[in-house]
Structure formats: C-alpha cells, structure tokens
Amino acid sequence: MPVAPTRLLLIRAGVVFGTAAVVLVELLSALGWLNRPVVIALWAVAALAVGRLGRHRLAGFHPKLRDFWGGADRLERVVAVALGGLFLADLVIALMAPPNNFDSQTYHLPKIEHWVAQGGVEFYPTIIDRQLAMAPGAEYILLHLRLLTGGDALYNLVQLAAGVSGALIASRIAAQLGGNRRAQLVAALIFGTTPIVVLEATSTQTDLVVALWVGAVATLVLDERGRATPWPAVVLLGAAAGLTLLTKATGLLAAGPLLVWWFAEQVRRREWLRAGAGTAIVVAMMALVAGPYLWRVETTYSNPLGPGHLRESISMQRHDPASVLINALRIAETALQTPAGPVGADAIRGLAHAIGVDPDARDITYWGATYPYTSWPPDEDRVSLPVQGALILIGAAVLLWRRGPARVYASLFWLAMLAYVVLVKWQPWGNRLIVFLILLGTPLAALWIEPLLVYRRRAVARLMAGLLVVGALAGAAAATVGWPRRLVGSGSVFTTDTMDERFIRRPDWGRDYRWAADAVNASGARHVGILQGYNTWEYPWWILLKGDDLVSLQSLQPDLPPPPIESVDAVVCVDPPNGCGFHIPASWNPQTRGAVTYAIRPR
Structure with a gap:
C-alpha cells in the first residue's frame, strides 16, 4: 500500500495533466489546429472520460476527509483551518485580481497572445527575446485556459493550484520520510504560509509551477526506495522531469540529483534492466515534453539555453570558492532578512573585500543590481522568509544526523542548495527563484520541529509553536497587505478598478x-x-x-x-x-x- 494514496493519486493526475497539456500544444501547433474550437472539443471529450473514470474515486474522498477531522486533535485542526483559510483568501484574490505581475506584462503573457494570433507556438519577431528563450511550460497550461475562456480571468488559478499541490506534496514527503500526521500538517503549513508562496499563488509567475514539478519528482522517487520501479512509474518520473525542464531549467538542480538517487537505488537492488532502460525512458520522456521547444531555441540561438546575454545575466561566471561563498551568503541574507532590514549585509560586504571579491561584480551579480537589497516588505518579487527559511535550514542540518532515508534526502537538499549558489547569481528578486528549494526543505523542517511541539518541557514546545504562529502571521500579512495584490488598504482587489489593477505597479x-x-x-x-x-x-x-x-x-x-x-x-x-x-x-x-x-x- 503506497504512502498517502489519495495524495499520490492527485500528484500522478497532475503530472499526466501537465504532460498532456504540453504535448497537445506542440501537436496541435504542428498540425495547424491550435485554435479555440479544437481545444474546446478536446477538453470536452477529456472531461467526459475523466468524469467516468474518476467518479468512484471522488466518492471516497468525503469519508476520508471526515475521518481525518474526527481523528485530529486540537493542534492539528488549528493547523488545517489556518492553512485552508489562507488558501481561501488567495482564491478570492486570484479570482478578483487581473494578471498584473511585472514580468508577465513583459514576456510571460504576450507570448500566449502571439501563439493564439498565429495559431502555433513557432517563434516570431520580437525585441523582447525572453518571450522566446524563457522556458514556456507554465504558459502552455495558460494557453489552454486562454483558448477555453477567451481571456485571462482564470490565469491566476494555475499558480494557486500549484501552491495547494505543493503543500500536499510537502506533507506526503514528510510522511514518506517517517513523519506522523502532525508532522505532515506542519510541513504543509510551513510551505503554505511562506510569504513568497502566498503572494505567488495569486500571480502568473512560474516559480510555483516549477516547484510543483520538482516536488513531484521528489515524492515519486521516494516511492521507489526498496522496490523495482514499475514501468508506468518510470514514465511518470520522466514526464515530471521533462515538465521541470520545460518550466524552468533551474529546477533540474534539484530534480537531477533526485533522479541519480533513483538510479543508484535500482543499481543497488541489482535491477540492471530497470536502471538502464528506465534511464532511457526518462530521457525519452524529457525529450518528448521539452524537446520541441529546446530545438526551436537551439536553431534560433545556437544554444538550447538561449542567447548569451540572457544566460550570462543569470548564471555565475566565477566559480572559485571565495566567489561562491559570497554568493551563498548574499542569497541567504536576502532570503532570511527580517523587518529590521539587511542587518548582516555590511559584514558580508566587508568579508567580500577582505577575500578579494567585489560583491557587486557583474560576473557574480545580476546586471545593474547592487547588494544589499531590502527584501522584507511583502512584495511578490522579493519578499523574504525569515521564519520558514530558518526552520528549513535547521531541519536540513539536524536530519543529516538521522539514519535512514531522511539523511539521504537532507543530503540531496544540501546538494541542490550548493548547485544553486554555484550556478545562479545573486539578484534582488532571487527569493522567488528558490521556491522549489523551499518546497523540498519544508518536510525536513517539519520532521525536526514536530517532536518539539509536544516536548515535555513546555517552554520549548511553546517556543516552537510560537515560531509557527509568527510564520503563519507573515503569510497572512502577505495575503492581506501584500503587493501588488492585496485584500485591504490602497490598491485592494475589492476597491480598485480592474484596469487600474493591471497597471498598479x-x-x-x-x-x-x-x-x-x-x-x-x-x-x-x-x-x-x-x-x-x-x-x-x-x-x-x-x-x-x-x-x-x-x-x-x-x-x-x-x-x-x-x-x-x-x-x-x-x-x-x-x-x-x-x-x-x-x-x-x-x-x-x-x-x-x-x-x-x-x-x-x-x-
């Protein structure tokens, strides 16, 4: 019996849906059939098929929910209600606010309109080459909504769905690593109340979507410990990895090591055929999902990662230990920044100069940016995560000393962190680029903090509970007064004209x-x-x-x-x-x- 079978079913369905959405876009584009009547017809057929197949599955959902609530203690119910209330607030914002993310106005959403106008996803003339070279996985899903509804009213729901799914994945990974029901709820709470998650869940950014696919790879890999991987599971692994690549290549910094772990587990069990043929299937699925787009980029820019100026603006050009250290410290300080501001920034700049590194050098810093940068105000492009970030880092360090799969998982988390700071420059909006690492790290935070919530020393238990409350309040503040979409205050989604909301920045x-x-x-x-x-x-x-x-x-x-x-x-x-x-x-x-x-x- 798999761990958390209902959550596993939802995760598998999400991977199948994402893969089908991408393959359909590429296929219809190649045939010249990428238009509204065809997409509506295909979705009508799919809805009928899914309705027939999923009817008995949905029938069993309500009793499971009732059993969960009946068996939950007071703390677990408080956590569930708090998380549900926060996602409900996000749902209200997502439905009422039009897309108004800065990057989306420039390149995420215009590309969808070009695709609709030309009836295909081929490249087109533009001076904003990010419309072509930046991975379009999330936009392919938005394209389906655009053709189905004729507008962008439901666009924000894609990231919201990814945020809710991310909380489910975090809770399932906690269960796979040995966490009880309370630990699973805490994992979902930590992820779901992280301010950057709360704000991105109402936007048309893409960081939650890539986090979803990375989390899917992680939980599917964990299922394969101790068994020969069934071939359908291999296909799902390859599909999730392909969706990661097609959405944002940085996600492979975590998905890659996880897939290597899966390969090593198959080899350890002497499942040579599964390891070899399975790897070929994974690569084939990645090529099926991301190959057509990568081919277009390669033929246009002579590099599958896009034009040189885009690659160099994001990736580190120096990899010596001193430069990597300063990059890591700046990323950590920006992510953990409190309302007091960049308190440790002067020390980091002083250390950089002492070891011969310019903290603002273009080869380790995003072009035109200067460190430090104030990241606390709840803005979707930069908001920090001091509470959740600290819990994740402590949990990932503590679990390195715990035997079993949790130690391996924590090691892979640190490996992904290291790969990120080695390969990705510090940038003012970098906090949103690490959302996939936040998702992978929240189960580790939950496994560390959950035993302390019931620790015999009440002072320790109250301190841990207080940290979760402070983190949840930060998430609530992000939904209530965050920017550029908020529930109350100037610019509220309830009082601002729709067109004014689009231009609120x-x-x-x-x-x-x-x-x-x-x-x-x-x-x-x-x-x-x-x-x-x-x-x-x-x-x-x-x-x-x-x-x-x-x-x-x-x-x-x-x-x-x-x-x-x-x-x-x-x-x-x-x-x-x-x-x-x-x-x-x-x-x-x-x-x-x-x-x-x-x-x-x-x-």
Missing part, C-alpha cells in the same frame, strides 16, 4: 496606454505595430486594442525579420531603443504623452 503608464489605445481604436486601425523597450509592457496592448492583429516592428532574431512599418495601420510605441521618433515617419504625425507615443498611417 505603473499607474502613470496606465493613463498613457489607455490614451493611446483609445485613439488607435477610434481610428479604425486593425493591424497595429508595436515598438517597445526590452522591459516595457507589451501585454496591455493585447487587452486595450481591438482585435488580435498586433505585430512587433523590431526583432533581435536575425532569421526572423520584422514587417516594415508601412504594412501596419497604426503604431504604438513605449520607450524603444533610439526613441519613438527614430522609428516612426514624421508624416504619420506621431502623438506623445508621457512614455507612450502613437501614430496613424496616413491614408
């Missing part, structure tokens, strides 16, 4: 975008060209302008030249290189307001 742009869009719509222009900078927002144009016939008049891809400006009816421009006047003929009579310019082609 740049309200000045909101006024200018709407002014230009109103003029272009009034002119009757349908084929509109876009001129923009590398970090400006393209997505609002797809919302504000009538129709979906928008094209980029710039391109960073030599083999994908943009159309000439004479081919469009109008142009909208936001701060491109060389300025709008450089690109728009004077005869078009360009009009400028703030950062935005528009022009109508003379008739």
